[in-house]
Amino acid sequence: xxxxxxxxxxxxxxxxxxxxxSSLVSQRAAPKYDxxxxxxxxxxxxxxxxxxxxNVPQTTDKYxxxxxxxxxxxxxxxxxxxxxxxPMDPRxxxxxxxxxxxxxxNPHSRSHAYGWESxxxxxxxxxxxxxLIGADAKEIIYTSGxxxxxxxxxxxxxxxxxxxxxxxxxxxxxxxxVLDSCRALEGEGFDVTYLPVMPSGLVDIKTLEQAIxxxxxxxxxxxxxxxxxxxxxxxxxxxxxxxxKVFFHTDAAQAVGKIPVDxxxxxxxxxxISGHKIYGPKGVGALYVRRRPRVRLEPIISGGGQERGxxxxxxxxxxxxxxxxxxxxxxxxxxxxxxxxxxxxNLLVDSLSEAIPKLVRNGDPKNSYPGCVNxxxxxxxxxxxxxxxxxxxxxxxxxxxxxxxxPSYVLRAIGAEEDLAHxxxxxxxxxxxxxxxxxYTVGKTVRxxxxxxxxxxxxxxxxxxxxxxxxxxxxx
Numbered sequence: 001x002x003x004x005x006x007x008x009x010x011x012x013x014x015x016x017x018x019x020x021x022s023s024l025v026s027q028r029a030a031p032k033y034d035x036x037x038x039x040x041x042x043x044x045x046x047x048x049x050x051x052x053x054x055n056v057p058q059t060t061d062k063y064x065x066x067x068x069x070x071x072x073x074x075x076x077x078x079x080x081x082x083x084x085x086x087p088m089d090p091r092x093x094x095x096x097x098x099x100x101x102x103x104x105x106n107p108h109s110r111s112h113a114y115g116w117e118s119x120x121x122x123x124x125x126x127x128x129x130x131x132l133i134g135a136d137a138k139e140i141i142y143t144s145g146x147x148x149x150x151x152x153x154x155x156x157x158x159x160x161x162x163x164x165x166x167x168x169x170x171x172x173x174x175x176x177x178v179l180d181s182c183r184a185l186e187g188e189g190f191d192v193t194y195l196p197v198m199p200s201g202l203v204d205i206k207t208l209e210q211a212i213x214x215x216x217x218x219x220x221x222x223x224x225x226x227x228x229x230x231x232x233x234x235x236x237x238x239x240x241x242x243x244x245k246v247f248f249h250t251d252a253a254q255a256v257g258k259i260p261v262d263x264x265x266x267x268x269x270x271x272x273i274s275g276h277k278i279y280g281p282k283g284v285g286a287l288y289v290r291r292r293p294r295v296r297l298e299p300i301i302s303g304g305g306q307e308r309g310x311x312x313x314x315x316x317x318x319x320x321x322x323x324x325x326x327x328x329x330x331x332x333x334x335x336x337x338x339x340x341x342x343x344x345x346n347l348l349v350d351s352l353s354e355a356i357p358k359l360v361r362n363g364d365p366k367n368s369y370p371g372c373v374n375x376x377x378x379x380x381x382x383x384x385x386x387x388x389x390x391x392x393x394x395x396x397x398x399x400x401x402x403x404x405x406x407p408s409y410v411l412r413a414i415g416a417e418e419d420l421a422h423x424x425x426x427x428x429x430x431x432x433x434x435x436x437x438x439x440y441t442v443g444k445t446v447r448x449x450x451x452x453x454x455x456x457x458x459x460x461x462x463x464x465x466x467x468x469x470x471x472x473x474x475x476x
Contacts, residue, residue, distance in 0.1 A: 077391045077392050078393060078437045079393045080392055080394050080427050080428055080437070082371055083371075083395075085276045085277065085282065088276075088281060089325075089326060089329055091329060092280050092281070092322045092325045092329070096281065096318045099121060099318040099321050100318050103117050103317075105117060107119040108306060108314060108315070121320075125320045125325070126142070126320070126324070128325070128328045129323060129324055132257060132261070132327040133261045133271060134261070134262035135288050136291065139288055139289055141286060141289055141307045141308065141311050142284065142285075142315050142320055143284075143286060144283055145274050145276075145282070145283065145284065145285035146177075146253035146273065148287075149272035149286065149287035150175065151177060152297065152299070152311065153272060153289075154181040154218065155185065156297030156299065157218045157249070157270070157295065158190055159298040160297055162190070162217075164215070165217035166189065167190070167216040167217060168190060168191070168193070168216070169193045169195060169211050169220070170193075170195070170220045171196075171203055171222065172194050172195065172196055172197065173197050174220065175251055178220055182194070197414060199414050200230065200414070201225060201228050201230035201362075201410075201414050202232060202367060203232060203233070208237065209240055212241075217246070218247045218248075219248050219249070220248075220250070221248075222250065222251045223250045223254065223256075223271075224255040227372075227410040228363030228414070229363055229370075230364050230367055231255070231368060231369060232250075234266050235265070235267070238266045238268055241267065241269075247270065248267060249268075250271050251272045253272060254277060256273050256277075256330075257279075257330030258278070258330070258334070259334075259338065259369060263288055263290070268288070269295050270288060271287070272285065272286075275319065275323035278330050279326050279430075279431060280322045280323045280325070280327075281318070281319045281323065286323070289310070301313060333431075337431050338370070341370050344433055345370035345371060345429055348442060355446045356377065356446060359376070360375065360416075360420060362375065362376060362411055362414065362424060371429040372429075373429070375425055376424040377425070378423065379458045379459040380453060381452070382422050382423045383422075385449065386425070388444075389445065391444070394425055394428070394441075395425075395428075396425060407421035408424065
């Protein structure tokens, strides 16, 4: 080990002279968006493409560039879409920079100092991730994100134990990657039960217990829902699964780093983590895989056998270092972050509720993460409201399905009426959200809802006391 330290020393001395991200930010202002400059650059790129390939069809970059230019606002909007992604903490970038520039070695190279120092950093980050969820570092498998982690957990367990167990249980409100993984397994002959949830968004433990069969291999339940923020009774689910000798997986992308998570006290066997949901980098995640009692997985990626043979491929040292730093910061500041976000959440909900009648908060507010607030506005089309709030970055549901005009399947699963499901907006609050941003959002939302309702004949009927459900609409 002394030899490794001596070899790494000269390289680390170079790193100490590099500028931190925070100092770079202070020295150089963020570039201002200039549509003309972007247009010129993009047209030049498309021209080079045309000269090399030929005429550009409408589906390639020139068409896309034009569409993007039309959508980009002149002023950068406020960011209240933390469930889609979180801004990187500058301290995370500071930790990552050396591994982009000077300490760039492959962590799997064992013959020189570049590889040794990257491996040391990779394993230190693994320990930081493990500590945040109460796990052992050997139980952390690096992936490209929560989507891959969910795929590996669900498909890996199902395929490994398929000779004995071929039944899987999940919820109708799970993330699309979980639902699609289960559908893929159905095509392989597995039996999948998609449990409904209560109007609160929570699963009924008794319903779950009744669904477990002798051949059930896995139960997969999301810890914190990405659309309505409800926190499932994970500890009770874990205890039930352990008593029935069924593996329990939870997609904790929206929970880790925001609320306390302990895989041992909660009897969690597999847990998915995403780097960019905890103020870390995109393109990296992790899967916790319990060692005692041991959970066996069949890999879904073949290759060099990295990550104990469960996930082949070179581990990206800068990204895992960033995720490790994000986990360490989250552990240190979780209590303070939660207290502050709770205050901002209450300010947002209370202010909107006082100013706007016929407002519905989706999900159980008593069992929800405060940073995820999903609200439906009666007699208001959600897409129209989003267009009116163009200087505020919010969404009408999951970023993975936001291109669809169909109402959210999560809201439909909790029994929301279709008109209210169409009128929902998700407000995401985080570490860097300010009180001024929340107050501005409240004021702008109130004005836009009032304007849209003034144009709605349905709102006039509601004000007159007419029950819209009692009307029999005719189609011509």
